[in-house]
Amino acid sequence: MSEPLLHLVPRAEAQQSMKDFKSDQEVRWCPGCGDYAVLAAVQGFMPELGLAKENIVFVSGIGCSSRFPYYMNTYGMHSIHGRAPAIATGLATSRRDLSVWVVTGDGDALSIGGNHLIHALRRNVNLKILLFNNRIYGLTKGQYSPTSEVGKITKSTPMGSLDSPFNPVSLALGAEASFVARTVDSDRKHLTEVLRQAADHNGTALVEIYQNCNIFNDGAFEVLKDKDQAKEAVIRLEHGQPIRFGAENEKGVVRDPATGDLQVVTVTPENESRILIHDAHATTPTTAFALSRLADPDTLHQTPIGVFRSVERPVYDTLMADQLETALEQHGKGDLSQLLTGNDTWTVVG
Amino acid sequence: MTSQVSSEAGEALLGEQRSAPAKPHHGTEKEVRRLDRVIIRFAGDSGDGMQLTGDRFTSETASFGNDLSTLPNFPAEIRAPAGTLPGVSSFQLHFADHDILTPGDAPNVLVAMNPAALKANIGDVPRGGEIIVNTDEFAKRAMAKVGYATSPLEDGSLDGYRVHPVPLTTLTVEALKEFGLSRKEAERSKNMFALGLLSWMYHRPTEGTETFLRQKFAKKPQIAEANVAAFRAGWNFGETTEDFAVSYEVAPATRAFPTGTYRNISGNLALSYGLVAASRQADLPLYLGSYPITPASDILHELSKHKNFGVRTFQAEDEIAGIGAALGAAFGGALGVTTTSGPGVALKSETIGLAVSLELPLLIVDIQRGGPSTGLPTKTEQADLLQAMYGRNGEAPVPIVAPKTPADCFDAAIEAARIALTYRTPVFLLSDGYLANGSEPWRIPDVDELPDLRTRFATGPNHELADGTEVFWPYKRDPETLARPWAVPGTPGLEHRIGGIEKQDGTGNISYDPANHEFMVRTRQAKVDGIDVPDIEVDDPDGARTLVLGWGSTYGPITAAVRRIRRENGHIAQAHLRHLNPFPGNLGEVLKRYEKVVVPEMNLGQLATLVRAKYLVDARSHTQVNGMPFKAEQLAAALKEAIDE
Numbered sequence: 002m003s004e005p006l007l008h009l010v011p012r013a014e015a016q017q018s019m020k021d022f023k024s025d026q027e028v029r030w031c032p033g034c035g036d037y038a039v040l041a042a043v044q045g046f047m048p049e050l051g052l053a054k055e056n057i058v059f060v061s062g063i064g065c066s067s068r069f070p071y072y073m074n075t076y077g078m079h080s081i082h083g084r085a086p087a088i089a090t091g092l093a094t095s096r097r098d099l100s101v102w103v104v105t106g107d108g109d110a111l112s113i114g115g116n117h118l119i120h121a122l123r124r125n126v127n128l129k130i131l132l133f134n135n136r137i138y139g140l141t142k143g144q145y146s147p148t149s150e151v152g153k154i155t156k157s158t159p160m161g162s163l164d165s166p167f168n169p170v171s172l173a174l175g176a177e178a179s180f181v182a183r184t185v186d187s188d189r190k191h192l193t194e195v196l197r198q199a200a201d202h203n204g205t206a207l208v209e210i211y212q213n214c215n216i217f218n219d220g221a222f223e224v225l226k227d228k229d230q231a232k233e234a235v236i237r238l239e240h241g242q243p244i245r246f247g248a249e250n251e252k253g254v255v256r257d258p259a260t261g262d263l264q265v266v267t268v269t270p271e272n273e274s275r276i277l278i279h280d281a282h283a284t285t286p287t288t289a290f291a292l293s294r295l296a297d298p299d300t301l302h303q304t305p306i307g308v309f310r311s312v313e314r315p316v317y318d319t320l321m322a323d324q325l326e327t328a329l330e331q332h333g334k335g336d337l338s339q340l341l342t343g344n345d346t347w348t349v350v351g
Numbered sequence: 352m353t354s355q356v357s358s359e360a361g362e363a364l365l366g367e368q369r370s371a372p373a374k375p376h377h378g379t380e381k382e383v384r385r386l387d388r389v390i391i392r393f394a395g396d397s398g399d400g401m402q403l404t405g406d407r408f409t410s411e412t413a414s415f416g417n418d419l420s421t422l423p424n425f426p427a428e429i430r431a432p433a434g435t436l437p438g439v440s441s442f443q444l445h446f447a448d449h450d451i452l453t454p455g456d457a458p459n460v461l462v463a464m465n466p467a468a469l470k471a472n473i474g475d476v477p478r479g480g481e482i483i484v485n486t487d488e489f490a491k492r493a494m495a496k497v498g499y500a501t502s503p504l505e506d507g508s509l510d511g512y513r514v515h516p517v518p519l520t521t522l523t524v525e526a527l528k529e530f531g532l533s534r535k536e537a538e539r540s541k542n543m544f545a546l547g548l549l550s551w552m553y554h555r556p557t558e559g560t561e562t563f564l565r566q567k568f569a570k571k572p573q574i575a576e577a578n579v580a581a582f583r584a585g586w587n588f589g590e591t592t593e594d595f596a597v598s599y600e601v602a603p604a605t606r607a608f609p610t611g612t613y614r615n616i617s618g619n620l621a622l623s624y625g626l627v628a629a630s631r632q633a634d635l636p637l638y639l640g641s642y643p644i645t646p647a648s649d650i651l652h653e654l655s656k657h658k659n660f661g662v663r664t665f666q667a668e669d670e671i672a673g674i675g676a677a678l679g680a681a682f683g684g685a686l687g688v689t690t691t692s693g694p695g696v697a698l699k700s701e702t703i704g705l706a707v708s709l710e711l712p713l714l715i716v717d718i719q720r721g722g723p724s725t726g727l728p729t730k731t732e733q734a735d736l737l738q739a740m741y742g743r744n745g746e747a748p749v750p751i752v753a754p755k756t757p758a759d760c761f762d763a764a765i766e767a768a769r770i771a772l773t774y775r776t777p778v779f780l781l782s783d784g785y786l787a788n789g790s791e792p793w794r795i796p797d798v799d800e801l802p803d804l805r806t807r808f809a810t811g812p813n814h815e816l817a818d819g820t821e822v823f824w825p826y827k828r829d830p831e832t833l834a835r836p837w838a839v840p841g842t843p844g845l846e847h848r849i850g851g852i853e854k855q856d857g858t859g860n861i862s863y864d865p866a867n868h869e870f871m872v873r874t875r876q877a878k879v880d881g882i883d884v885p886d887i888e889v890d891d892p893d894g895a896r897t898l899v900l901g902w903g904s905t906y907g908p909i910t911a912a913v914r915r916i917r918r919e920n921g922h923i924a925q926a927h928l929r930h931l932n933p934f935p936g937n938l939g940e941v942l943k944r945y946e947k948v949v950v951p952e953m954n955l956g957q958l959a960t961l962v963r964a965k966y967l968v969d970a971r972s973h974t975q976v977n978g979m980p981f982k983a984e985q986l987a988a989a990l991k992e993a994i995d996e
Contacts, residue, residue: 076840079850087672091679120668328658335660
């Protein structure tokens, strides 16, 4: 393990409480919105992180979730649609003493801002990206989003949407992400644990948060939240643990030796030893990707939640800072006069 | 000094150099003539190394102490099909013993490395001009490729010129036969042979080129020495062959320059140095977010070399991310810069609007090129003025600064940074392809005399509430500049949120209040309108009735045209804008002093539109959009027509 980059961020001098992270602004999401739960979880987690709050910055794009920074009593920027990862990249790479968080939504991050997201991930900039996925456009009042299921009937698709959705976890893994996790707005404990691991990660951490839009896409994740259904639908990933789920924990994930793909089986004494042990630190993203494909995009059955992948990889900000240091070592501190003069001059005397 | 041509007269006569009587030259019996100025154009295939040849001749000329101005002209394709007209690349250099302003209208000497280069450039050479042709390339097929049915070297079509047929390729290969190179490898050095020949013709110093070649090919000493040998062979060829009976001296331009130490510099290099200097003078780290685009990429290349100045360069995934990163860095307290050209500005527009709303310092460097769309990537134009001025949604005023010469890009960059930092605003720096790639001598400034750009970050509360509580208001303005405080993350107690939604005056909280929006829109405009910019100076020695008003890179051609007119006893006043938003406070008064105002621009009249709208003057446009700078002679004719009308 390399030095945790969090150590570059000054610590809070005094014990913090959740209240310290609430700004004086009235929260204006619709009553019942899943965003409230995420906000509370983040505000509740921050004191545990224990960083000086003036060294924390939340940067967002456009959309319902992107109002998030206004409600955090930290530094914050509510930017423009899709561009938060780019703006946060400039901030994080120039100020390594800051803990920089990006708050974005499925439209913001995966549609208009898709390019910035994948490039932030491949560079492994030290950003924590919270992607609120409600599978709908909320702020523009209910059009389908890049994560909506095919055939979605919305205002802009009265006969059903035509395009296949993105799976944000698959996308992130394909974009060389070093940390990818999924959690659910209503599961405070799980959400907090994922935030904890994301905050500790060196480099870009992408956290997909399934978030309910109770106005335009209510119940989109009900199958994962309803106690009985969830037992069949949710696969909880825990590093080092066998991947098992079901009401009686009777199901498990095994690798098909013929194709290398993953499949769900009913666990028997014969196949129990073949049940996959989750390894979030696996060098290759292959198994993490296969896990991300288990979920049915329509019904969300067999949806893994938790940390899919968490690996150490060179961090862009660190590499950039290292190059500056190397340049200093090699050439000494820049001398402007010498730079302007160059090697080829002539003198005019009066 | 045998040449006593005054600088005013210097550009008056197109293609007519003044020469002094012959005198013997040491070590040779050949005739040496003194000239006051020369315009040389090197032209060849894109792969012939003409830009390098031009650069080297320029360096030799700069170190000799002539005034000079250059015009590289090359296709957008990296290697266009060999031997074709679109594949021709050229480099024009004007050098003189006096102060000059442009790369010159027409070459006195054309070096044509192949039939395409001859065909593409012959039209610009006045009758009587010298043409050096590489006869080896004039094979039937190569000539047919560009439409020569008969050889122009033999059919009499070049009778009006002084043609020097030189088998450049053969001579080069011959000169390098002991190097054990393949013919193809040896042929590559023919540009150095040509450079050597021209260096002999114009008495250029040669040490610089030899040192350069040895450094450039440090890892291939054999190639380095072959190039040096070709270069020397070219020189010796000039000295020995009878075809070149005369060589020329152009004395250093000692009287044209104030005392000081000089170097040759291109616009993009000067601009890069200006950014590094601004960062040092502001005591803020420089952060460049950029995406490669012609003709701005050189600034990214240059700045990426200066990490030991604390310069961070970020090559982003696209134009939008480039400016986004720069803006993010500015939020963190850096001097944020993005560099681009017109198409990139279009993509960055939304982020520029955000920067207007956030009121953070940010430099947007636009090296303008021919448009619309991809347009002419390697050619120059000034057609982004209105884009810079108005190309955003909503009322989003952005100050605009424009350099006027390659070397002036240094000062213009510092001035743009001053405005950005003082007023907490994005600022456009509008250069163009002509300035970017052109070069001229630059008096190296004393760094201790550069302006102090230091600015203060907010450190504590700036407002007292009614109940006596001290708070920080991110949009409480400096009453003088209307700038808001710059409170950077890491400052305890000043945690605040900013964004693109309309903000309440003072607190910066989201506000949809109609009266507040009206106030904020007008305040942002007032802040930009109130920027302190120097008055425009008018050069009007004769009490003229006609004023020529320019901006940006047209300074050289306009000034050269004005000199021509005055030399013929015409009366014309000249003024040149560095600040296009806001305009200098006295501009309206200046314009109203003149019966006629002529505005030459490399667009369809964008500045003219602005001054007509703002000052209700009947400004007339003189425009050109052929991708090239104005020619002084044509411009003088147009101005004269306006004067005489």
